[in-house]
Amino acid sequence: MKIYLLYTGGTVGSVGKPLGPLAGPRFVDAFRANVETIITSQLPGTTINYDYFTPTLDSTNMQPADWVRIAQKVLSNYKKNDAFLVLHGTDTMAWTSSALSFLLPGISKPLFVTGSQLPLFFEQDESYTLLFNTDALRNVLGAIQFMTFAIPEVALYFADTLYRGNRVIKSNAREFTAFSSSNYPALGRYGVLPVLNERLVRPAPSTNALNNHIQKVAADLNIIMENINRSSVIQFLLFPAYYDRTSGDSLIVSMLTQLSRVNPPLRGIVFESFGEGNIPDFASMQALLMDLSTSGIILVDCTQVYAGDVNYGAYATGAWLKGAGVISGYDMTPVAALAKLVIQLARDPSSPKDEIQKAMSTDLAGEMVIL
Template identity: 40%
Template structure:
């Protein structure tokens, strides 16, 4: 019998009332246990059992931030040795951020961690909640996928590649720059060529010493993350240098990193005043990520004269803005120097970006 740990954090899947608000953990556990296929802590007809857990305070994901990411990661590590897979129930609004963060906060992951939720609460009929919950538990228990993923509408996506694309369709998430890892229908189809390999024993969390070391480090990272901030800067026609300066200078806690949501292949205003604001931030040690507002494709910030590479930005390649944001938080919380953070932001750590192929090697 495979064992799955399910952590309910809140979100639409467990919401009720008008306006909707997340119910308590015990109430959601009772509701889930009354659903077809999930009675008695088992998935009917499958060799999978599950245990429901929760935080004392349930949240809409719009209220969640980095401290919650560390809390979720810590709770998963607390139970890591006792289960074959993990499911995190979460609101959809910031699900991509949390799934991305977990992929960076849990290096050495050797078991599935699947983040899911729903567009319609489990208490309402019809809903997408039951299928998402059941499918996520089934995948977490039976599939050897050592990654943090998002499962929605029968599709399993790499978590740091997932983007919310709809507010009113059951297919709420997509993975624009990477095919799905698996689909669930009559059976389960896994794209094994895309699934990341099991970690080396030197870092694998299946090794007790590694697990214990990461638990201690995460506690330190959570404290360190309180001392800095990461901001999102969306470019728009007519953006003023003074507006950007106000976001990056003199804030408390100080800004350590910026995810710039630029145009197209990483373009932005080419005025000297605008670029000077970014260059001064770079000189102060603020890491500037050059992401694109486009849903698909990659950044090439040196391709056009309006590219932002001249200001010291790091091209995000095909990372999502959420992945860039979460990765900056994870790296700076480790106490790394800006130059090392810059290097690692351009390095594939958890499948979050596609490493360009050197044409000379083809």
């Protein structure tokens, strides 16, 4: 098995106090010296082709253009490798794994994203020793073991669990079980042996397999990279806030009005709404969302609750949203919705609003179940 390993930074490759990611060449040297022999002893015949970001990034500093950079690097090495492992910080890992599922349609090889809550190496006198008492080595080795199943998915592997990449959120900063996938079961778990739940894995693509459309997807990624910073999409968490039904004064309306004037121009809002997709229904809120939608801004409603979906038939505070031009995100995570909307808008900035809305309401990569 030929593995393309892309190190972007993150805790997995960090050393020092405070922690900061090693530069790419130093990480690769340390990985070769300490980890590669373990991998090849467990999986004889495995070869690793290394690459890295320059500079490496704490994932807090990741931005949408970096998602495209990762996709472009994977695509450039797609035909030469059997599997792809992206080492990434945990803070924004879920956005990246979600984005990759939309950036590389028709993927037919495993592309896994992993990292760790604690570092892989200890630094002393500019030499690097493997840390066996952290989650880093376990995550790397577990991800590579699951690659032998050759599943055609973008997945996130963490704490003995393989998740669909666009179904996860980071839910724990204190324990090794950092990620959750409340609306879709895990694709696999590693106990004594790795066990894959094959019925949950997306079927391998046929006519639209990525391998048959490398040049087309490469051109698409170039267009996305060119446009990705030309418009703004925001993720907005609803919270209990002051409003006055008589005067129309509202903290949230005021905030959204200000945000609608950002630069680059606002093209989309992903709401993290209450419960089953509910947003306060006082008159000034309804008027604002209708105005935003009429102006061409794409409004997507995802629940902020970890498990569940948007159901506009449940409550009056949700029933009005469809008429205001807000589209349901169903059971999609707000993280996946943001990545999806950013990419859809960058793929063709001139696309009519209804085409973007249709794409956002369509399951493109297993990110949602439409009820």
